Amino acid sequence: MPVAYELSHLQTLEAEAIHIIREVAAEFERPVLLFSGGKDSAVMLHVAVKAFAPAKLPFPVMHVDTGHNFPEVIEYRDRRVAELGLRLVVASVQDAIDAGKVVEETGPRASRNRLQTVPLLDAIEQHRFDAVFGGGRRDEEKARAKERVFSFRDEFGQWDPKNQRPELWNLYNGRHRQGEHIRVFPLSNWTELDIWQYIAAEQVPLPSIYFAHRRRVFERDGMWLAESEHVTLLPGEEVVEKMVRYRTVGDATITGAVESTASTPEEIVAETAVTRLTERGATRGDDRISEAGMEDRKREGYF
Amino acid sequence: MELLRFATAGSVDDGKSTLIGRLLYDSKAIFEDQLEAVERTSRDRGDEYTNLALLTDGLRAEREQGITIDVAYRYFSTPKRKFVIADTPGHIQYTRNMVTGASTADLALILVDARKGVLEQSRRHAFLASLLGIPHLVVCVNKMDLVDWSRERFEEIKAEFRAFAMKLEVRDLSFVPISALHGDNVVTRSANSPWYEGAPLLHHLEEVHIASDRNLIDARLPVQLVIRPQHQTDHELHDYRGYAGTVAGGVLKPGDQVVVLPSGFTSTIAAIDGPDGKPVEEAFSPMAVTVRLTDDIDVSRGDMICRDRNRPHVGQDLEAMVCWLTADSALRPGAKLAIKHTTRWGRALVKDLQYRLDVNTLHRDEAAPALELNEIGRVRLRTTVPLFFDEYRRNRTTGSFILVDETTNNTVGAGMILGPTDVP
Numbered sequence A: 001m002p003v004a005y006e007l008s009h010l011q012t013l014e015a016e017a018i019h020i021i022r023e024v025a026a027e028f029e030r031p032v033l034l035f036s037g038g039k040d041s042a043v044m045l046h047v048a049v050k051a052f053a054p055a056k057l058p059f060p061v062m063h064v065d066t067g068h069n070f071p072e073v074i075e076y077r078d079r080r081v082a083e084l085g086l087r088l089v090v091a092s093v094q095d096a097i098d099a100g101k102v103v104e105e106t107g108p109r110a111s112r113n114r115l116q117t118v119p120l121l122d123a124i125e126q127h128r129f130d131a132v133f134g135g136g137r138r139d140e141e142k143a144r145a146k147e148r149v150f151s152f153r154d155e156f157g158q159w160d161p162k163n164q165r166p167e168l169w170n171l172y173n174g175r176h177r178q179g180e181h182i183r184v185f186p187l188s189n190w191t192e193l194d195i196w197q198y199i200a201a202e203q204v205p206l207p208s209i210y211f212a213h214r215r216r217v218f219e220r221d222g223m224w225l226a227e228s229e230h231v232t233l234l235p236g237e238e239v240v241e242k243m244v245r246y247r248t249v250g251d252a253t254i255t256g257a258v259e260s261t262a263s264t265p266e267e268i269v270a271e272t273a274v275t276r277l278t279e280r281g282a283t284r285g286d287d288r289i290s291e292a293g294m295e296d297r298k299r300e301g302y303f
Numbered sequence B: 001m002e003l004l005r006f007a008t009a010g011s012v013d014d015g016k017s018t019l020i021g022r023l024l025y026d027s028k029a030i031f032e033d034q035l036e037a038v039e040r041t042s043r044d045r046g047d048e049y050t051n052l053a054l055l056t057d058g059l060r061a062e063r064e065q066g067i068t069i070d071v072a073y074r075y076f077s078t079p080k081r082k083f084v085i086a087d088t089p090g091h092i093q094y095t096r097n098m099v100t101g102a103s104t105a106d107l108a109l110i111l112v113d114a115r116k117g118v119l120e121q122s123r124r125h126a127f128l129a130s131l132l133g134i135p136h137l138v139v140c141v142n143k144m145d146l147v148d149w150s151r152e153r154f155e156e157i158k159a160e161f162r163a164f165a166m167k168l169e170v171r172d173l174s175f176v177p178i179s180a181l182h183g184d185n186v187v188t189r190s191a192n193s194p195w196y197e198g199a200p201l202l203h204h205l206e207e208v209h210i211a212s213d214r215n216l217i218d219a220r221l222p223v224q225l226v227i228r229p230q231h232q233t234d235h236e237l238h239d240y241r242g243y244a245g246t247v248a249g250g251v252l253k254p255g256d257q258v259v260v261l262p263s264g265f266t267s268t269i270a271a272i273d274g275p276d277g278k279p280v281e282e283a284f285s286p287m288a289v290t291v292r293l294t295d296d297i298d299v300s301r302g303d304m305i306c307r308d309r310n311r312p313h314v315g316q317d318l319e320a321m322v323c324w325l326t327a328d329s330a331l332r333p334g335a336k337l338a339i340k341h342t343t344r345w346g347r348a349l350v351k352d353l354q355y356r357l358d359v360n361t362l363h364r365d366e367a368a369p370a371l372e373l374n375e376i377g378r379v380r381l382r383t384t385v386p387l388f389f390d391e392y393r394r395n396r397t398t399g400s401f402i403l404v405d406e407t408t409n410n411t412v413g414a415g416m417i418l419g420p421t422d423v424p
């Protein structure tokens, strides 16, 4: 123990996240943790498990499944659920399409990202979840930079950025009426670099696609997209094999890989520390659509 | 690497956004795609140069109106520290926003336009920083390029600010002459101010000593929840009973004699488990831990574990400075509200509004009938449950509370405890 009673930035961030997660467990009746298999949700789950050790995680996890997955991510999801003895709820975009609740986008650039909002809100309603943990970080995107840790959603799941509750000290206000819920972001103050440093320090398990591997990819909109059954090549697009890794994991049809040889969390920390592009700018087609893309989706009830 | 949280304050056009953009840009926290977006917008708007202020613009409403509307958070780090900036806008709603953004800040950065000098608003910012118990205050005298880097002007502003700050509780006050637009004295020392002997702003932010700002004397653990694995087969786990919480003050160690409030039962700390489940030798703020006691006593959420001989105030009557945060209602004597203090919820009755404080002049208006949005006053409260509290100036965690409207569920008040009512 340090004599100076100092905590490192990672210890401080972890303590803050644990405090938030415990507050939710104590004050809400039916929390759920969004677990996509992506690195942020992997870190959030890791911290949540620590918050209640040696007891088990006292709430289920939920995956909003676009159906356009990387098989490595689904395999990872199921493995973590089994290892930690979790209860998994799957909200399926395919089911929502089949039920006619949402309409599949068409064209070569079609993605199911935006379609996730409906099954997400349906599942929240069906399971009567009153608190939903998300792995969002304020450094990801400008609209997120303003969102509270406890983010109130009305009975339609909507976020009103102009009318947020003041949030002071570590006194979180989760009071809500029936049908309303709170989105909770325990990793609000983490940056991408913090996430990778934490993964390295804690040896948080991740899907293999986060580490450098050979993959058949093609270039579109300045990103390397994976060849897959869900995407149609446009004229002039050509598949090549490259050493790549993913910085984020989303709908496989619009999530780009970056060229990299980093095969361990430590090597990724080193790469991240000098990278000159944000992870969304580099690899997420959905955020490039418009500068206000994220804000509009968040208002509708997106993550 | 330590984490430093700071809040920025300035009136409109003092250059706050430019300064933050500059800090992010010069510390390489800005990515190429973000910079390109800003360059594009600057060009579209017809700006002559890349407007770094755009980097800190968030929501669509702001883009449309060209103003910041609420608190936004920014992050950057240097090899020495990681920084979290709470960026609060400087217009009418200022008090509410600054209180919201700055409640956990280690440091407040106040901008003053060198041409305009210390304005009423600068005084208000300094007062709010001191009210919130922010230990370090840095005054950036900006736009020094527009006053020809006049040393006299800088000294004049410094003297005037100091004179006002004397009336406040400010522990550590420093001044830096800068030009946010050109980057002078922000990251590197400027050749334009050979007379300035202090450090550039970033250096100051990296070096200011914050570890001793925390209360390491009064041991306080507000219990968040009880951890009981109730394992069927593993006997050790079957009997495990731990009290999880975030240390709010002091240092806790295995072997310490402790008392649990409100029951008053005493016991001894058997072990402290850290977040990795491994034993911790000493727990201090803001560590999240789980404490086990040698005796099987009744402890639940909202209870407080502390040292037998160093207890917080226990009571239902207290006095506090309250900042009112909503336009939907006003705080009046007789009002009943929900109150959250540490991990405890209760209800509070406003017994009395002793005075309303003019945040610009510090004048006390004892005839004020109510506190409206953005107003601050001294109130007397009676709560339905006993609270375990310290003076805010002694402990920002056990000395603070929020007030919540029971119909709208909105957070409407922020309170800083002065002490129990019976103390003069």
Ligand SMILES: Nc1nc2c(ncn2[C@@H]2O[C@H](COP(=O)(O)OP(=O)(O)O)[C@@H](O)[C@H]2O)c(=O)[nH]1
Binding pocket: B010, B011, B012, B013, B014, B015, B016, B017, B018, B019, B053, B142, B143, B144, B145, B146, B178, B179, B180, B181, B182
């Ligand atoms: N000459 C000069 N202009 C500045 C300086 N800092 C900011 N400005 C300009 O002052 C105006 C207001 O700055 P801005 O950062 O938007 O102010 P904010 O309202 O406090 O965020 C802009 O036109 C800036 O370019 C400075 O150090 N020198």
